[in-house]
Amino acid sequence: MENYRNIGKPEVRIDGREKVSGAAIYTADLDFGPNLLHAHVVGSTEASAEIVSIDFEEALKVDGVLHVFTARDFPNYQFGLYMKDRYIFAQDKVRFHGEQVAAVVARCPKAAKKAAELVKVTYKKLPQVLDQMEALKEDAVLIHPDLENYEHVPWFFPKAKTNIAHWRKVRKGNTEQGFAQADFILEDSYHVPRYAHCAIEPHCAIGKFDLSGRLTVWATSQSPHTQRHIFAEALAPLGITHHDVRVIAPHVGGGFGGKAGVTMEILAAALATKCKGDPVKVQWSREQDFYNTYQRLGVVTNLKIGVKNNGKITALHHRINWDAGAYVEYGANVVNAVGLSAIGPYNIDNVSIDSVCIYTNLPPGGAYRGFGYSEFLFGLESHITRIAKHLGIDEVEMRKINGIKEGDTTAYSARMNPSGLHEAIEKVANEIEWGKKETSKDPNKVIGKGFSLFWKAPAMPPNASSSAFIKFNEDASLNILVSGMDIGQGYLTVMAQIAGEILGIPTHKIRTENPDTDRNPYEWQTVASHITWSCGNAVKKAAIDAREQIFDLVERTHHLHRETLYLEDEKVKCTQSASFELPLSDFVINGIQVEDGTFKGGPIIGRGVFMPEFSSTNADPETSQGGHPNVHYTVGAGAITLEIDKETGKMRILKVVEAVDVGKALNPSLVEGQLTGGLMQGLATVMFEDMRYDANGRLLNPNFTDYKLPTAKDIPDEVIPIIIEVPQPDGPFGARGVGEHTMLPAAPMVANAVEDALGVRIREMPITAEKIALAYKAKMEQSSKDG
Amino acid sequence: MKKITYVINGEARHLHVEPNDVLLDVLRDKLGLKSPKCGCDRGDCGACAVLLDGKSVRSCLILAIECDGMAIETVEGIGQDGLSALQEKFIALNSFQCGFCAPGVTISATELLRNNPRPTLDDVKEALSGNLCRCTGYTPIIEAVLQAGNEGGEHGKL
Numbered sequence: 001m002e003n004y005r006n007i008g009k010p011e012v013r014i015d016g017r018e019k020v021s022g023a024a025i026y027t028a029d030l031d032f033g034p035n036l037l038h039a040h041v042v043g044s045t046e047a048s049a050e051i052v053s054i055d056f057e058e059a060l061k062v063d064g065v066l067h068v069f070t071a072r073d074f075p076n077y078q079f080g081l082y083m084k085d086r087y088i089f090a091q092d093k094v095r096f097h098g099e100q101v102a103a104v105v106a107r108c109p110k111a112a113k114k115a116a117e118l119v120k121v122t123y124k125k126l127p128q129v130l131d132q133m134e135a136l137k138e139d140a141v142l143i144h145p146d147l148e149n150y151e152h153v154p155w156f157f158p159k160a161k162t163n164i165a166h167w168r169k170v171r172k173g174n175t176e177q178g179f180a181q182a183d184f185i186l187e188d189s190y191h192v193p194r195y196a197h198c199a200i201e202p203h204c205a206i207g208k209f210d211l212s213g214r215l216t217v218w219a220t221s222q223s224p225h226t227q228r229h230i231f232a233e234a235l236a237p238l239g240i241t242h243h244d245v246r247v248i249a250p251h252v253g254g255g256f257g258g259k260a261g262v263t264m265e266i267l268a269a270a271l272a273t274k275c276k277g278d279p280v281k282v283q284w285s286r287e288q289d290f291y292n293t294y295q296r297l298g299v300v301t302n303l304k305i306g307v308k309n310n311g312k313i314t315a316l317h318h319r320i321n322w323d324a325g326a327y328v329e330y331g332a333n334v335v336n337a338v339g340l341s342a343i344g345p346y347n348i349d350n351v352s353i354d355s356v357c358i359y360t361n362l363p364p365g366g367a368y369r370g371f372g373y374s375e376f377l378f379g380l381e382s383h384i385t386r387i388a389k390h391l392g393i394d395e396v397e398m399r400k401i402n403g404i405k406e407g408d409t410t411a412y413s414a415r416m417n418p419s420g421l422h423e424a425i426e427k428v429a430n431e432i433e434w435g436k437k438e439t440s441k442d443p444n445k446v447i448g449k450g451f452s453l454f455w456k457a458p459a460m461p462p463n464a465s466s467s468a469f470i471k472f473n474e475d476a477s478l479n480i481l482v483s484g485m486d487i488g489q490g491y492l493t494v495m496a497q498i499a500g501e502i503l504g505i506p507t508h509k510i511r512t513e514n515p516d517t518d519r520n521p522y523e524w525q526t527v528a529s530h531i532t533w534s535c536g537n538a539v540k541k542a543a544i545d546a547r548e549q550i551f552d553l554v555e556r557t558h559h560l561h562r563e564t565l566y567l568e569d570e571k572v573k574c575t576q577s578a579s580f581e582l583p584l585s586d587f588v589i590n591g592i593q594v595e596d597g598t599f600k601g602g603p604i605i606g607r608g609v610f611m612p613e614f615s616s617t618n619a620d621p622e623t624s625q626g627g628h629p630n631v632h633y634t635v636g637a638g639a640i641t642l643e644i645d646k647e648t649g650k651m652r653i654l655k656v657v658e659a660v661d662v663g664k665a666l667n668p669s670l671v672e673g674q675l676t677g678g679l680m681q682g683l684a685t686v687m688f689e690d691m692r693y694d695a696n697g698r699l700l701n702p703n704f705t706d707y708k709l710p711t712a713k714d715i716p717d718e719v720i721p722i723i724i725e726v727p728q729p730d731g732p733f734g735a736r737g738v739g740e741h742t743m744l745p746a747a748p749m750v751a752n753a754v755e756d757a758l759g760v761r762i763r764e765m766p767i768t769a770e771k772i773a774l775a776y777k778a779k780m781e782q783s784s785k786d787g
Numbered sequence: 788m789k790k791i792t793y794v795i796n797g798e799a800r801h802l803h804v805e806p807n808d809v810l811l812d813v814l815r816d817k818l819g820l821k822s823p824k825c826g827c828d829r830g831d832c833g834a835c836a837v838l839l840d841g842k843s844v845r846s847c848l849i850l851a852i853e854c855d856g857m858a859i860e861t862v863e864g865i866g867q868d869g870l871s872a873l874q875e876k877f878i879a880l881n882s883f884q885c886g887f888c889a890p891g892v893t894i895s896a897t898e899l900l901r902n903n904p905r906p907t908l909d910d911v912k913e914a915l916s917g918n919l920c921r922c923t924g925y926t927p928i929i930e931a932v933l934q935a936g937n938e939g940g941e942h943g944k945l
Contacts, residue, residue: 003855016878020885021870022822022862026887028820198921200826200834201887247930253824253887254921488884488922669881672924677884680924704831704919712925719926 005568006501007733010669013510014493015251015486024251028204032279036206037066039271039282040112042119043292044094044100047361047697048128048141051092051101051121058118059104064111067274068119070102073481074270079234080329081226081261083152083165086760087363088234088270088347093126095143095326096363097697098291100264103271106281108112130697132323132358133300135163137179143326143359145726153461155629156332157615165324166332166357168339170411171623173582178315178350182306186387190303190379191764193546194323194749195296197668198370198709201253207272208279214244221249221568222485223525230262231269233725235336235765237595241305245269248516255487256681257367260527261330264503290702295691297331297763299375299466300325303383311391311398315350318342322374324357324365331365338372338458340412340624344380345421345455347408361697367527369681369740373456374747378765381452381748386761396429399453404635412624420451420661420724424637427722431657432639438654441641447654451639454744457630458737462615466535467521468542470606472588476570478505480539480541483515483523484531488677489739490670491531495539497666502543504567504584518750521607523524529634529737532666534610536732541608553601554582557592562634612730632728634736636660638679638745642753649773651687651750652717659722664734668723671738675721678742684710690766791855795820796864804851811835811846814861822862826919833918834887836894837861843898862890865897873900873935882931884922885893892918896932905936911942 055425056068076085090099102119106112122710125322127141134140140163148160153510156166164768179185192613205219212556215235221227224247226461235277252259268282284293304317313494320338324331339355362729384402388395400422425783428434429449469481480499486492496510515523523535551562567584586592591601599783619627640659644651658675665671686709692700701707727734788803795818802817814820814837826832828847838860865871868919873896876882879942883889892915899906906914911932920928 010881012878013881015886016881016883017870019883019889020874020877020893021866022890022893024886024889025821026824028825029815031819199885199887200832200919200921201824201885202826252885253826254885256921286829422872486885488886490881491882673881673884673927676924676926677922678924679922703829704827705829707920709919711917711919712912712929715912715929720923 034560038109043098049123055120059115062115064107105227138631163359168355170353173350185413187304195257197256199254203284205268207268209272257302297365327364343411419727421635424659448753450749450753452745452749458530464524465611466538468538476584477509480512485526529739536608546606649769661724663728663736682743682746813851836891876931
């Protein structure tokens with residue numbers, strides 16, 4: 001066991017004091033002076049329609065209104081992260097209810113809002129398709145007739161003249177033979193609706209195109225550098241290049257995937273170019289945040305698993321139909337990621353997976369914590385429990401029999417990384433007292449237990465990279481310059497712990513700040529739970545680079561062999577000379593003076609870069625065999641003890657346990673924060689939340705009154721987070737990602753506990769009290785009829 | 788425009804407001820107090836909570852003009868002479884993640900502890916039930932309030 005000073009310690013967040021004192025500045029808190037302009041966006045009132053005309057004469061008459069902009073000002077400016085299928089303003093037609101068709105720019109927000117209500121848009125309704133299964137039909141209306149002309153990454157396979165934007169196919173072994181060998185086959189479908197991220201901070205972006213032609217955007221962001229890149233690409237027709245664009249990201253009030261890529265931020269960037277000299281603010285309302293950013297994609301799956309009587313899985317077929325919405329520039333990669341991994345954390349020889357990205361006339365689907373894994377795990381882990389029950393095998397035992405181990409092959413035949421999956425299963429089963437039946441004191445209530453495994457890999461391009469600079473100050477305090485975002489997970493603190501560990505500096509003497517793309521080195525995006533791993537590696541390399549410069553200098557000036565030098569307690573020390581102690585603050589800026597009175601050295605600045613050079617998406621599109629698309633998987637297990645009122649279906653979580661293999665918990669307090677918080681977000685999707693649309697594709701509950709988030713009164717009676725540490729060989733100090741994974745087991749473990757308690761199987765999320773009560777009532781009525 | 792006066796965090800400040808100006812906007816845009824946040828603009832999330840004559844209110848639901856002559860306390864005021872025992876406890880337990888809900892939670896919890904220095908778990912849950920947090924699952928926030936109550940009690944600086 002390494003004797004670490006900073007790593008592995010439950011240190012307090014370096015941004016804790018700032019956030020608790022009210023000092024922390026978020027995007028909407030920034031002041032821009034009296035020239036600030038406010039944009040109010042006019043959203044479509046149709047899900048699918050031709051825009052016949054936009055009349056804004058009345059809007060321009062409102063006092064304080066300066067401009068109204070529409071697609072005519074940005075003709076065919078297409079953009080997107082993985083596929084360019086999106087426009088700054090809807091062009092000739094709208095594809096979802098709420099899509100931006102115009103923006104009013106005014107001196108004050110009240111005038112902008114009032115004028116936006118006076119913009120008259122005339123629509124001619126077009127056929128609409130709100131359901132992905134309908135959109136798959138041959139005669140379905142084409143939402144993007146020009147699909148084949150869209151630019152996209154090489155690992156997407158759109159089908160021209162259909163609504164299929166991408167189809168990820170995986171074929172391994174021989175499923176026909178696998179199913180023929182099975183003693184039992186279970187086939188069924190599962191349904192998961194859309195969900196909203198609900199970061200408490202709504203999206204906000206301010207663009208300023210100054211008189212010199214410089215475009216600066218301040219944004220609530222998970223992706224400053226990627227946003228800069230997309231702004232430069234989208235606004236290229238105006239002659240704007242990367243050199244002209246700067247993105248500044250202050251503290252961000254929660255992301256969960258919703259502030260990754262580019263959604264509404266494009267409006268601030270684009271509108272600013274038309275209001276040269278004055279900053280333009282676009283502040284999304286809570287309602288707009290719900291329907292015009294990204295939503296979690298909806299899913300209808302068909303799952304078929306064959307097993308031997310001993311519980312060994314012989315074959316799996318998983319067909320996953322995604323309701324990806326009107327634009328899939330980000331969402332299609334959710335589909336891709338799940339296609340590669342919808343085998344789950346199991347070792348199965350015969351696999352076929354079809355993950356199909358389908359356009360619908362609903363709001364764009366995109367990244368959401370878990371990146372599609374929650375959605376397919378709901379069906380998969382429900383299925384495992386049902387099969388085990390049918391075979392008369394304990395379901396935890398069945399998971400152990402099939403659970404993936406290091407060196408086993410994934411569905412695309414790469415080797416599984418070191419993993420503590422089986423340790424997690426054991427620990428969770430022990431903690432939840434698996435197998436011990438519990439009864440409620442209340443005769444109207446029953447208690448059930450549910451179990452689930454999970455896994456997830458970062459979904460990212462094979463060349464997604466991180467970089468870091470580290471600079472010393474006179475007092476041997478450090479500034480770390482990186483471009484990841486602290487969206488709450490504690491990234492800034494962990495980067496400080498990594499650098500502090502290498503350089504012998506206490507974490508509290510290190511500042512890591514939110515980025516400015518002009519000042520901070522490149523980072524792809526803060527998504528995919530890859531930032532601790534990827535940027536952590538870059539910071540570690542930068543710290544080692546700084547350390548080597550220090551050793552060079554001390555070797556040169558003090559004539560000590562560098563192999564004998566080490567850093568501790570902000571000093572350079574020597575293994576061969578106990579009396580030698582050189583405080584870093586003596587020289588890290590001003591250098592070391594030698595006998596002749598001159599100085600050697602100078603400011604110490606470290607540099608580090610990390611790119612996963614082993615990753616590749618080159619694979620056969622018909623089978624996905626051949627590449628190495630995923631860098632590693634993080635695995636774990638969860639279990640729940642649920643008390644249910646038989647009459648009302650009301651649930652109470654008596655205990656919930658979750659174990660996750662983080663490789664190395666660089667800060668156990670922050671890892672536990674991810675476990676506790678992620679679990680709650682996962683449980684909320686099962687037990688509380690539900691997006692409802694009317695027949696015209698209008699979201700009926702875009703607010704926190706009707707889209708119910710859990711409150712402090714809704715928390716489980718007991719939450720037990722368990723940290724497993726099987727090191728990731730290429731992770732900083734052995735760490736791998738954990739941010740998204742913690743919500744993954746929630747839905748299936750609740751479904752499994754409901755069945756354990758009441759004998760009813762619910763295959764459609766959410767699992768509300770109402771749904772449970774009705775299912776149980778139907779079951780009792782059926783059994784009395786039969787009986 | 789009407790001229791009104793607030794006692795904000797102990798200081799009397801005079802300002803002009805329109806009859807339809809909302810307290811949250813006036814605090815943020817006219818008085819430069821940025822700790823109250825706008826999360827929903829309809830009283831659901833609690834991020835805009837402030838203490839109005841000692842009682843927590845949602846400043847997005849109150850007209851600025853209604854508060855003429857009243858005392859308003861925000862998180863900037865609670866910590867102006869050094870952070871409170873509750874705030875220190877929030878820091879020590881890593882209670883918050885993104886921190887956007889922190890000001891509103893701090894207002895609700897401060898009000899609770901001033902009125903009920905040794906709250907029970909149910910008291911804390913009840914007091915915080917109007918503040919939405921998406922990051923933490925509430926547990927580390929509740930724990931900090933309970934610990935601040937038990938350790939600070941009547942003598943703590945809240």
